[in-house]
Amino acid sequence: xxxxxxxxxxxxxxxxxxxxxxxxxxxxxxxxxxxxxxxxxxxxxxxxxxxxxxxxxxxxxxxxxxxxxxxxxxxxxxxxxxxxxxxxxxxxxxxxxxxxxxxxxxxxxxxxxxxxxxxxxxxxxxxxxxxxxxxxxxxxxxxxxxxxxxxxxxxxxxxxxxxxxxxxxxxxxxxxxxxxxxxxx
Amino acid sequence: xxxxxxxxxxxxxxxxxxxxxxxxxxxxxxxxxxxxxxxxxxxxxxxxxxxxxxxxxxxxxxxxxxxxxxxxxxxxx
Numbered sequence: 001x002x003x004x005x006x007x008x009x010x011x012x013x014x015x016x017x018x019x020x021x022x023x024x025x026x027x028x029x030x031x032x033x034x035x036x037x038x039x040x041x042x043x044x045x046x047x048x049x050x051x052x053x054x055x056x057x058x059x060x061x062x063x064x065x066x067x068x069x070x071x072x073x074x075x076x077x078x079x080x081x082x083x084x085x086x087x088x089x090x091x092x093x094x095x096x097x098x099x100x101x102x103x104x105x106x107x108x109x110x111x112x113x114x115x116x117x118x119x120x121x122x123x124x125x126x127x128x129x130x131x132x133x134x135x136x137x138x139x140x141x142x143x144x145x146x147x148x149x150x151x152x153x154x155x156x157x158x159x160x161x162x163x164x165x166x167x168x169x170x171x172x173x174x175x176x177x178x179x180x181x182x183x184x185x
Numbered sequence: 186x187x188x189x190x191x192x193x194x195x196x197x198x199x200x201x202x203x204x205x206x207x208x209x210x211x212x213x214x215x216x217x218x219x220x221x222x223x224x225x226x227x228x229x230x231x232x233x234x235x236x237x238x239x240x241x242x243x244x245x246x247x248x249x250x251x252x253x254x255x256x257x258x259x260x261x262x
Contacts, residue, residue, distance in 0.1 A: 033206040042208045042251050176223035
């Protein structure tokens with residue numbers, strides 16, 4: 001039983017991280033206002049939202065399964081308060097920190113219409129902290145964190161996010177950006 | 186006046202919020218085009234209050250929910 005919980009906890013953690021990577025990349029590129037690889041703009045936004053939702057579901061399974069796993073020695077306080085863990089407190093704490101950020105981002109996303117765009121956006125920017133913290137947690141805490149296949153996946157994720165960020169800060173990122181600046185040619 | 190001639194609802198565009206991201210123009214191509222800066226442009230020239238037929242309500246609701254700038258509201262008449 002413990003073996004099964006542990007496997008479930010590992011697997012769902014990896015899947016949650018990969019889904020989070022997809023969501024982060026799409027969240028960055030959707031800001032350009034351009035369609036992506038044949039996906040219309042509204043689909044990019046929908047896939048961004050749905051991959052985050054799916055990541056949250058996998059994250060819940062990840063946390064609950066490891067809570068019942070005796071090796072991880074999780075307590076309820078470790079869900080929300082970082083760096084108090086019994087095993088690998090620093091790396092576990094990063095996971096807790098990522099969860100706290102994730103909760104704040106989920107709540108403000110769901111309440112976007114009522115809290116206004118400014119609060120939503122400021123909290124949403126914390127995704128840029130959440131994602132590297134979650135990645136560090138998976139490498140430092142994960143049983144597979146330093147295995148070759150996982151590091152390859154992590155490296156690919158870093159490259160994807162880095163490319164998205166590089167495009168985000170480049171001059172031609174915003175669709176119609178040149179027309180709006182008056183540089184029509 | 187026959188009832189079906191009247192619009193089922195109106196899509197209001199808040200121009201102070203709109204940033205021309207293009208989602209609404211994709212979802213409501215019969216109603217909205219894009220101007221040369223990418224902002225939505227009502228095809229019938231109705232400006233910021235676009236009349237919608239009943240068949241366009243579903244797409245308009247999606248546009249309201251997905252607008253990244255929260256610039257759209259649906260007004261039932």
